[in-house]
Amino acid sequence: MRGPRSLLLGPARRCLRLLLLLGSRRRRLPLLRGLVQRWRYGKVCLRSLLYNSFGGSDTAVDAAFEPIYWLVDNVIRWCGVVFVVLVIVLTSSIVAIAYLCVLPLILRTYSVPRLCWHFFYSHWNLILIVFHYYQAITTPPGYPPQGRNDIATVSICKKCIYPKPARTHHCSICNRCVLKMDHHCPWLNNCVGHYNHRYFFSFCFFMTLGCVYCSYGSWDLFREAYAAIEKMKQLDKNKLQAVANQTYHQTPPPTFSFRERVTHKSLVYLWFLCSSVALALGALTVWHAVLISRGETSIERHINKKERHRLQAKGRVFRNHYNYGCLDNWKVFLGVDTGRHWLTRVLLPSSHLPHGNGMSWDPPPWVTAHSASVMAV
Numbered sequence: 072m073r074g075p076r077s078l079l080l081g082p083a084r085r086c087l088r089l090l091l092l093l094g095s096r097r098r099r100l101p102l103l104r105g106l107v108q109r110w111r112y113g114k115v116c117l118r119s120l121l122y123n124s125f126g127g128s129d130t131a132v133d134a135a136f137e138p139i140y141w142l143v144d145n146v147i148r149w150c151g152v153v154f155v156v157l158v159i160v161l162t163s164s165i166v167a168i169a170y171l172c173v174l175p176l177i178l179r180t181y182s183v184p185r186l187c188w189h190f191f192y193s194h195w196n197l198i199l200i201v202f203h204y205y206q207a208i209t210t211p212p213g214y215p216p217q218g219r220n221d222i223a224t225v226s227i228c229k230k231c232i233y234p235k236p237a238r239t240h241h242c243s244i245c246n247r248c249v250l251k252m253d254h255h256c257p258w259l260n261n262c263v264g265h266y267n268h269r270y271f272f273s274f275c276f277f278m279t280l281g282c283v284y285c286s287y288g289s290w291d292l293f294r295e296a297y298a299a300i301e302k303m304k305q306l307d308k309n310k311l312q313a314v315a316n317q318t319y320h321q322t323p324p325p326t327f328s329f330r331e332r333v334t335h336k337s338l339v340y341l342w343f344l345c346s347s348v349a350l351a352l353g354a355l356t357v358w359h360a361v362l363i364s365r366g367e368t369s370i371e372r373h374i375n376k377k378e379r380h381r382l383q384a385k386g387r388v389f390r391n392h393y394n395y396g397c398l399d400n401w402k403v404f405l406g407v408d409t410g411r412h413w414l415t416r417v418l419l420p421s422s423h424l425p426h427g428n429g430m431s432w433d434p435p436p437w438v439t440a441h442s443a444s445v446m447a448v
């Protein structure tokens with residue numbers, strides 16, 4: 072049996088041996104060297120696992136915000152379906168009100184030529200809205216081909232790890248690169264890019280036109296309906312008061328029928344909805360028209376603005392290489408060089424390809440000398 076003395080001596084002896092080991096200069100150096108080597112080896116292993124040649128502070132910030140981006144992207148992706156259904160339901164409700172409430176009223180009051188004009192214009196506008204909306208949501212915006220190395224590229228996408236042609240940007244909601252990306256539109260549940268930019272703009276334009284037409288055309292009907300609703304409220308109030316006071320000794324005065332009530336409320340709804348959409352969408356359409364006139368997309372607007380300020384600070388002038396001049400920008404946008412007159416393309420629905428393939432941005436051959444000089448740096 073070991074005594075208390077041996078129990079104390081054992082650990083003390085071990086401690087002494089460790090101290091002698093650390094204290095010995097000959098033995099301390101290899102120990103420290105081993106520790107340093109292991110530390111370096113661990114660092115190399117960690118770096119090789121996390122190596123990314125595109126890494127930097129931007130990548131670190133992106134990585135830190137990745138959960139928030141993921142949440143926002145998924146919410147927008149989910150909202151996209153809801154928004155598309157909302158557009159279809161609201162547009163259908165306006166068409167239904169026009170047929171069920173407005174048409175019976177104007178049939179009694181409008182002259183035949185006026186009726187014909189309204190009939191043809193409203194249906195032409197409705198066809199264009201439906202056509203361009205359908206095209207905008209179903210036409211893919213255009214994606215750079217993967218695995219091809221014969222295309223002119225300007226950078227590599229950090230997300231896709233594929234070459235990116237000029238004007239191409241990565242959409243985090245679609246999770247892929249989009250040619251000449253303008254923005255991701257939740258109302259279309261689709262990206263607006265090279266192949267559907269015109270459909271998006273045409274939809275905005277004709278929808279604004281339709282809303283202005285509806286709110287302007289139904290102004291008199293709206294005023295009458297609004298006055299009738301106010302009267303309706305007053306009558307209901309008087310009736311309730313009379314019932315409460317028990318002052319009716321005879322039949323109460325007739326109030327509005329159910330159909331009349333629905334018609335008046337529908338007309339007020341139609342006017343308010345169309346006016347609001349006309350204002351909001353009209354502003355957006357004007358903004359996009361300005362961007363198209365400048366040969367910019369919504370994303371390029373921010374990039375070019377930054378670049379303009381950067382060069383301005385250096386005393387240099389920024390030139391947008393895709394700006395061919397206002398008129399030629401519109402010609403390129405409307406695909407005027409594919410055979411048909413631009414007016415025909417604007418007024419009539421058509422399925423056509425825009426100018427170019429969205430990857431190379433050489434100026435079209437018909438760009439005037441003036442436009443060429445605008446493009447020159």
Ligand SMILES: [Zn+2]
Pocket residue numbers: 228229230231232240241242246247248
């Ligand atoms: Zn990408």
Ligand SMILES: [Zn+2]
Pocket residue numbers: 242243244245246254255256261262263
């Ligand atoms: Zn997208």
